[in-house]
Amino acid sequence: MPASWLSGWKGMGSMLLSLGAVTGGGLMGSGFDLKGPESVLEAVAVLGLTVGIHELGHFLAAVTRGIHVTKFSIGFGPTLLKWQGKEVEYSLRLLPLGGFVAFPDDDPESPYEADDPNLLRNRPIGDRTAVITAGVLANMVLAFAICVTQATTVGIPEPVYRPGVRLGEIKAATVAAEAGLRQGDVLLRVGDLEVAPAPSSVQDVVAQIRDNPGRELQLTVQRAGEQLVIPITPAPSPKDGTGRIGIQLASNAEILRKTAANPAEAVVLATQEYFKLTGTVLKGLYQFITNFSETVENVSGPVAILAVGAEVARSNAAGLYQFAALVNINLAIVNILPLPALDGGYLVFIAIEALRGGKRLDEGVERAVQAGGFLLLMTAGVSLIVKDTLNLTGLGSMLQ
Known part of the structure; x- marks a missing residue:
């Protein structure tokens, strides 16, 4: 699989796994459900916005630097809407579990020459780092904006x-x-x-x-x-x-x-809430790593996250702000981990290149590592979907 497509399609794998890897602990009990179409749609909207902002961050960082991009998609599966721009094909797809930004670097049908300076792989380390980290930064900025909105509307808990x-x-x-x-x-x-x-x-x-x-x-x-x-x-x-x-x-x-009385107080309250939620995610990640044998059973995927979001929206609409901020922070932190096929994995290769004085690792080695990580990520993600689905109230007993 070309490295450029790994860069895009990892969006689905990270969404399938990373959302639940940290926030999943304690979210799944003896069973959960997805009752109420409105609450489900609200939870889907949160996940769609989360991954959409992440991929938009990558996309804007690339196009504002003149880097070639061929596709920008929110979601996976069958295409619902599609629009062909001057260079980029924009699409909205059925499943809001991920998204991708496709670069033409290794596309055999690409109209660009291999030495085109505006291909992502040919740009300086600084440009490539900016493109890779932009998704994480976009999620963190959105999480803070959500906290500010919460502070000025329903209040910070x-x-x-x-x-x-x-x-x-x-x-x-x-x-x-x-x-x-x-x-x-x-x-x-x-x-x-x-x-x-x-x-x-x-x-x-x-x-x-x-x-x-x-x-x-x-x-x-x-x-x-x-x-x-x-x-x-x-x-x-x-x-x-x-x-x-x-x-x-x-x-x-x-x-x-507590609702903010003025903009300054809103920023203060939002900052406190933002760092509290970030600390919660980091603590959960630490416990997941250091106590893997016990916490792995609590890891959940997107179906469980949807169920939790739907439950929050149904029972406490104000809590939906906190849920949305937490999901964005979670996705950002897990994506920056130095794991193959995630944003952090790409940064590791860039760091190695910088330490080697600009000399890259063998392209075949990098592709093999990224492809292997991608397959593991997807396998884990699909396994979580199956596990989550079997825990849905009623469905599990039907299949037993």
Whole structure:
């Protein structure tokens, strides 16, 4: 596959995999659905805008530098709309799971000579770096713009933490289920740990349970206005021996929203929210890399992301801003990782070229690495689509 087409078609692979690689953890429970056509369309619009802006960044960086581009597409699959410009064919396609910018560098039917200075491969390192990084920068700028819009309209969420953590789903046939814990209980104390009203409360409780496998812990639980003391003994995990009781936890917090009173405050609030979301993505990526064996099960693809976006739009329209900003930040960060077929992979080859004094690696080697990475990316992406689809409520049981 020509390197120029890898540069374009990686958009689909990165969209299939990278969106869920970081944000997927905790998004998938026992099942999820895509009820409500309006909410689904809103989630599709968010994903379409995210990938559209990413590819538009590549496109504008190229054309403003006079670099030849032959195709610019939003989506994949059958063409819905197409328009032939002077040099570029613009198209809108059926599946909003990616997009591509096609360069004619290695196209055998290209009207340009191989030594044309306006082919991407013949441009200086600076121009090529600008084109490759423009997609990531476009997503980051859009994410910040979304945060500013949120600050001036529905407001930035500000949690007010209360003592304890809330219990979510209680998995069947687990220590928690046998002990009588219920969804909605507020866990106030775990052994000698008093759960303080803090952002780290969930992590503190998880650490306390993990660090005490096989030891009885006294849980102080608030339920229906009463406090109960429930003994529980975390079961050792067969993977690493750490304690597990089979519950999902959430902060015991009330979410208030602060709306900016003026443009200056909007920028301040948006900046705080932007860096908070970026930190969330980076933390998720770190946990994914350092704790791969456990977190890989929570990785989701575009179907799950659509389901989450639809649920957010259906239950909390204001949360759609945060979802959109998070998706853009996620896509930007994962795309800049130094992995073959992603933007970061291309930057690695450019960096090697710069370190070698402008001497490039063998073209065959670069193509082989990029093609291999592309195939792995696509395989992982398709696998995630299958996994996500089987988790859709109703469909999974139909196929069992």
